[in-house]
Amino acid sequence: QKEVEQNSGPLSVPEGAIASLNCTYSDRGSQSFFWYRQYSGKSPELIMFIYSNGDKEDGRFTAQLNKASQYVSLLIRDSQPSDSATYLCAVNAKGNNDMRFGAGTRLTVKP
């Protein structure tokens, strides 16, 4: 079992819709959770991080964390074609520098 799992997609949504990206992790001791966006041929860039159970909102993005279910998700409201990218879930498994990434979900937003 991989430590961080994501549906590889592709996930396709129409412009203006809500895109829902999901991630599960295996280490119950994980403390920090991150969502990165990566455009094709570019480096990852941080969208959001979340440390506590519940929801965290930042503009059109909402991260949701459920530690009991070992599940973290990212919702993108009012999706735009510019949101088309691969979204990487990352988990800090040991509370130190050892970050583990999922393989990413490719999102396409169609105009």
Added chain:
Amino acid sequence: NAGVTQTPKFQVLKTGQSMTLQCAQDMNHNSMYWYRQDPGMGLRLIYYSASEGTTDKGEVPNGYNVSRLNKREFSLRLESAAPSQTSVYFCASSADRGKETQYFGPGTRLLVL
């Protein structure tokens, strides 16, 4: 403020050759990281350095060595390149360990023939 820089951008090696990938950050970050990214595999941590003078193995360290030259610079060396090391290599840095956001360099595309 350039953030995280990497050189070279692209490199072709023959099996058995050696090379060093260079990384530097100008954000005064304590922690630095080397990842590789392969199709369908996501980012995998090769080595990291929590602070100047320390280095630790990550998920896939075999075949690599690292040097934290000073607070700014963190290099990755392939002593004897193998085709399995064909990948895109990213360097990253963060202010501190654990909870901190990591900032990534532009990447180095390495092809080993």
